[in-house]
Each structure stands twice: as structure tokens, then as C-alpha cells.
Amino acid sequence: MSGDVQLRAYGQEDFDWLVELHRVHYREVDGFDDTFAPLVASILRAFQDEHDPACERGWIAERDGVPVGSIFCVRLDEGTAKLRLFLLAPEARGQGVGTQLLTACMGFARDMGYRKMQLWTHESHTAACALYRKFGWTCTSSKPVHSFGVDLVEQAWEIAL
Structure with missing residues (x-):
């Protein structure tokens, strides 16, 4: 795939694509059943409905206008951010896109004053x-x-920030 990867803010128009990317990837790679996609959908709905843009953000990585990855930074408590929904489309793996997304997410968390980050x-x-x-x-x-x-x-x- 040609072109540089650009990061942009997650928007509601990304919902279906991101749920499907998770559903397909985790079914094919890990054998996850049909209970996983609804979990991803509920996480995204909660983000869309409740996130505080002053201290929480989601990013979509795009190449030539096509989404190829995601990562989210959400507030756990005043000093702790949680990394969520970090995933790359197969065509974006091994090309530094994950590094670009993780750098943006962790940099944002530091800039927002979080002292540590957690993930599952x-x-x-x-x-x-x-x-x-x-x-x-x-x-x-x-x-x-x-x-x-x-x-x-x-x-x-x-990680301590």
C-alpha cells in the first residue's frame, strides 16, 4: 500500500468499520466467538456518548483516505489513562503505524497530565x-x-508517564 499514514480523530462514521475490523481480526486470529464484536460496539458507544474531549481521544490511522488502524485514550481516574481498541488492519502491520498510533496516544496522555497508563x-x-x-x-x-x-x-x- 502506498502513501503516508495520517492520524485523525475518531468519528461516529468510523463505528461500523472499527467494530467489523475487530470482529474479523479476532475471529480469524484468535478464534473469538460472536460475543466479542458487541463488546467493541459497547465500548465505542460509551466513548461516543460520554467521552470528555478535554482529556480523552480516539485516533484513526488512514492511508490514502482509507482507515487502517485505531487507538483510544480514556480516563480511568484523575491520574490514570486507559489505552483501548488498539488495532491495525492486516495491510498496515509491520510498517510503523502501530508505533505512530502508540506515540500519539501516550503523548496525548502525558500532555493531559496523566501520571500513568494502563491497558488490558x-x-x-x-x-x-x-x-x-x-x-x-x-x-x-x-x-x-x-x-x-x-x-x-x-x-x-x-506504564508511568
Whole structure:
């Protein structure tokens, strides 16, 4: 795919694309069942309805006007931001788009005065976990779970900003 990647704000017009990207990716890669897409939809609806633009933001990465990735920074409490919905379309992987999104998200969190960030993921997301480690994140907990119809190892990660 040609062209530079640009980041723009998440908008309601991205809802269907982003839910579908998550549904397809996690079904194909991790075998997730049909309970996952509704979770993503509920997270996005809550963001659209309740987010505070002064301290929360979502980004869409686009190449040649086509969305190829997302990341969100939401408030957990006064000093803590949560990273959510970080995902790249297959055609955008391995090209620095994840680095660009994570840099923007963490920079925003720092600029907003958050002192730390947290995220929740699964051990099977090896590329994302490697990127978190590279940026200085630490895995703070790991436990086996049965979610979305499959056995997984759920992880919590954190970084001081």
C-alpha cells in the first residue's frame, strides 16, 4: 500500500468499520466467538456518548483516505489513562503505524497530565505486547481465562508517564 499514514480523530462514521475490523481480526486470529464484536460496539458507544474531549481521544490511522488502524485514550481516574481498541488492519502491520498510533496516544496522555497508563490485552497478541515492552510498559498481571469462547491468558499492563 502506498502513501503516508495520517492520524485523525475518531468519528461516529468510523463505528461500523472499527467494530467489523475487530470482529474479523479476532475471529480469524484468535478464534473469538460472536460475543466479542458487541463488546467493541459497547465500548465505542460509551466513548461516543460520554467521552470528555478535554482529556480523552480516539485516533484513526488512514492511508490514502482509507482507515487502517485505531487507538483510544480514556480516563480511568484523575491520574490514570486507559489505552483501548488498539488495532491495525492486516495491510498496515509491520510498517510503523502501530508505533505512530502508540506515540500519539501516550503523548496525548502525558500532555493531559496523566501520571500513568494502563491497558488490558491477551498474551497471544505478541506483536502488540512486544511494542508495549519497547515503549517501556510492564505486564503487571497475567491469568488464564475463558473469554469469547476460547481459553486465553489475560494480561494487564502499565506504564508511568
